[in-house]
Amino acid sequence: MSSDYEFSDDDVDNVFDDEDIEMQDDDSDGDDGGDMDDFKVAPKTTRKAWEVQFDSLTQASIEKLMEKDVEHIRGILGVDESKAGLLLRHNLWNKERLIEQYMDNPDKTLIAAGAAMPEPEPPRPSRRPSRKPKASASPKSDTFVCSICFDDAPDITPLSLDCGHAACSGCWSAYITSKIRDEAEHACRCMAEGCGLVASDEFVRSAVDEDTYVRFEELLVRHFVACMPHLKFCPYPSCTNTVSCPGAASKTSLTTVVPIVSCGARGLASTSSGSMTQSQELTRQVTGKEHKFCFGCIIDSDHRPVVCGVALLWLKKCRDDSETANWIKSNTKECSKCMSTIEKNGGCNHMTCKKCKHEFCWVCMGPWSEHGTAWYSCNRYDEKGGVDARDSQSKSRASLERYLHYYNRWANHEQSAKLALDLFAKTEKKMEEMQITSALTWIEVQFMKKAVEEVDKCRMTLKWTYAMAYYLAKGNQKDLFEDNQRDLERAVEDLSELLESPIEPENIPTLRQKVTDKTVYVQKRNSIVLEDTAEGFLEGRWAWNATVEGFEDPVPQDP
Amino acid sequence: MDARLRRVNKEIADCKNDKTSNIRIDLIDSSPFHLKGSFPGPEDTPYQGGHFEVDIVIPESYPFQPVKMKFITKVYHPNVSSASGAICLDILKDAWSPVLTLKSTLISLQSLLCSPEPNDPQDAEVAKHYTTSKHSFDETARYWTKMYAQAPGAGVTKEDTVAAAGLEKAHVDQFEALGFPRAKVVDVLRRLNYRGANVAQITEDRVVEELLK
Structure with a gap:
């Protein structure tokens, strides 16, 4: 892993196709990514050591999966579709367990899921809800009085589930809407006290308005996704996509892979149309990136190369006040x-x-x-x-200084990433300027944008390498890691400087050459860091100086 | 007419007409959605003879979401906060059903007073007292009923902090004699649950240590 990479002209000319170059470098196991755009890696076509296999699913495809399961259960147990759905939902979509339980005691399973009434009707449910037959015996024999709102208008329609606990349609609608909207509950049980029957999808559809039913379907999908360990909902606001990542479904796999996935959607789901100010336009561009998140933990950004356990440990340490105590310890008596x-x-x-x-x-x-x-x-x-x-x-002072060393660098890259918005804007301006002052066309100045994106990406990697280095146990492995880190950092800083430098019309061709060279180099260095760490995790090469979930306990060492 | 208003009006009227249950619902101000419920303490319990008042707030989505209830009258009970009157009862939360009414909920509160659930407490200190010494707990609950719920009883006119905290006068006197203020002694002993069998387990040093904090 030498830090002196030389690039042929060929590489430079192909800078916008560099994903293809890397594909040739790697053992590409997929078909050629002819359909992908320049700045995006299509996850299925080439998979690098630090990437995981994942699929992005839309809500519709999840619904298809659910339908398939329902159909499967319907065939085996011989129940109708709505009952099969209720059974599956109640048993957290665990088909094997459901079938086993159903074969054991079908009635009990159905009752528990709210798909059937308990057989011998005890006098209990007839107490209040059977007001309906009672009402017919009362003087106003043909009017129905809703037991919820006490409305007795002649035009109200009584509705009930199979249990016969009637209420007016308005009350049902308000009840189910409140369950779905206020409680995010998809299993709406009968309104009668102690009655466990759950409203079927059909009933829900007839009772509520369209928006609420859409929400209901979304809740069902979310419930399904939550029950499946290999599925995860995209955490981005108002995104409804799901990612399937079987490789990271178990907790133990998180010690060997960093399952950074992307749901396939970009930007915000609902961008306000019409007049958009410049800053809004910029925000859209920046947030218009892929929805990248970690499948294994709660961090909703790319935390490669470091594994979830270490990343979370680091974030916790940075959040904790323990460092304040550390300061007090080293500065006071x-x-x-x-x-x-x-x-x-x-x-x-x-x-x-x-x-x-x-x-x-x-x-x-x-x-x-x-x-x-x-x-x-x-x-x-x-x-x-x-x-x-x-x-x-x-000792306490040394440990504090050590922490601050890593933290400052971590925070520095985080800060730079936050300033990316500004940098994007500045670069945009420079690109316009270049088009005016030189003969370059729009497509020819895109190298600037590409470079900025690369810097942004590498800063993310660098940021997390500091979290990793803080927890890495001393030794040759750590030295190698820090060498790679240093090389990447140096390359990134060089490129950053080039991007910040003022533009002289006569220098543009050389600048372009330099920036393109550096961009490719930075990209390579980034791959090296990511690949080396990812392989290290697979080989179990990394040792920590703190207890990390899933790893062996650290070997005590001198500070 | 608004369904919620119609329902509440009917519930209030129903309750007025029902003379057997002894449950009353009254308006607090001009709003029909802020009410005061009251019921007598159940017989054969420490709450017997008391008159318990409950603050009732009816939410916007009533009856599809549960009513909000809390005791106005101070109650010494494991499932009722001794400070705020907040109630821990399943039907006021997830077990709520729209067919339940204000009256039936108040009846449930009444029966909660009969059968405390110390394993799911609202007030941990009271629950500890209950599980340590049922007898001493009953004594204190009875005292609170006389003191705050107007139960007929001799000699309860001025608030006696020792009895209200469910402690023995002798214990409080013992530590007060060491020179600690009485209020602090009561507070610490209550927190340590210095009652019944626990007294033997908590050393005097431990109490003094707490008092010195």
């Missing part, structure tokens, strides 16, 4: 008498506690009076207590 926390901000070692007026030596923490005549120079330096106290102090 406690008064040995009243335990007040004291920060020494200058002056000599003769301390007088402001609170209890205790006089002591800052160096050895002993009472000042014991210093005798040797004032202002602590001669008890080598005594055991003092040595211990200093040891723990310096």
Whole structure:
């Protein structure tokens, strides 16, 4: 892995087709990606070591999967479609368990799922809801009184599920709407107290308006997806796509792969049409990226190369206040008498506690009076207590400094990524400028945009390499990792600088050459970092200095 | 007419006509959606003889979402917060059904007073008291009923913090004699659940340690 890559002219000319170049480099196992655009890697065509196999599914295709399962159950158990659906939903779409339970005791299974009434009708349900027959015996014999809203208007229509607990259609509609809208509940049980019958999809469809029914279908899909370990809903707002990633379905697989997936959709699902200000347009462009997220954890961005467990550990550490405590530990001492926390901000070692007026030596923490005549120079330096106290102090300081080293670099890249919006805008301007000042066409200035995107991508990788490096156990592996990291970082910074440099019309051809070269180089370096780490995870090469879920406990080592 | 208003009106009227259940529902202000329910404490319980008032707020989506109820009267009960009157009862949450009415819910509250669920408590300290010593708990609940729910009883006019906290006067006196303020002693002993069999398990040092905090 040398850092001195040379590129032939061929590479440079093909800079916009570099995905194809990489495809030739890798063992491409798929068909040629002739249909993909320049800036996008079609996940199915070429798969690199750091990528996982995944499929993007729309809501409609999930519904098809659900239908297939329902059909399957319907055939085996001989129940109708609506009952099969209710059975599956209640049993969390676990077909095997459902079939087993159903074969064991069909009635019990049906009742538990709310698809059938308990057989011998106890007097219980007839108490309140059978007001309907009672009402017919009352003087107003032909009017129905809804037991929910007490409406007795002649034009209301009584509705009920198979259990016969009637209520007016308005109440049913309001009830089911409130269940779906307010509680996000897809199983709407009968309104009667203690009645477990669940409304069928048909009933729900007839009771609610179209929007609510759409929401109902969405809830069903979400429930299905939540029940399947190899499916995950896209976390982007108002996106309804699902990703299937069997390779990351089990928790143990998360120690060997970083399942970054993309749902296939781009941007926001509903962009306001009409007049869009420039900043809105920019936001759309930036957020118009793929919906990338991690299948294995809750981070909704690309955290390669580091695995979920370590990434989450790092984020938690950065969020925790534990570092504040660390600072206090390394910068302050406690008064040995009243335990007040004291920060020494200058002056000599003769301390007088402001609170209890205790006089002591800052160096050895002993009472000042014991210093005798040797004032202002602590001669008890080598005594055991003092040595211990200093040891723990310096250890804590070292650990803090170590953390800050990694954190600052991590935060730096995060900050840069946030500023990407500005950079995109600036680059856009430069590209226009170039088109005006030189003879380059629109397509010829796209190298700038491509470079900015690459920088942005690499900064993401770099950011997470610092989280990884912080937790990597010392050793040759870590050294190699940090070498790769250094090479990538240097390349990225070089490219960034080139992008920031002012544009002189006469220099544009050389600038273009340089930027294109660097972009390709940066891309290669990024691949190397990602590939090497991904392979390391597969080989189990990485060792940590902290306990990470799924990995072996760290070997104790010297700080 | 709005279905919710019609239903509430009917429920209030029904409750007025029903003389047997002893449940009352009254308006608090001019709104029909903010009510006050009241019922007598169930017999053969420490709450017997008391008159319990409940604050009722009827939400926008009533009867499809449950009513919000909390005790106005202070109640010493594991499932009722001794500070705020908040109630832990399944039908006020996920077990709610639209066929339930204000009256039936208030009856459920009444029966909650008969059968506390200390394993699913709203007020952990009260629940601890209940599980440690049922006898002492009953005593305190009875005291609260006399004190706050106007149950007829001799000698309860001024609030006695020791009895209200369910503690023994002797215990409080013992620690007060060490020079701690009485209110603090009551607070600490209540928190430590210094009652019944627990007294033997909590050392004096432990109590003093807490008192010094």
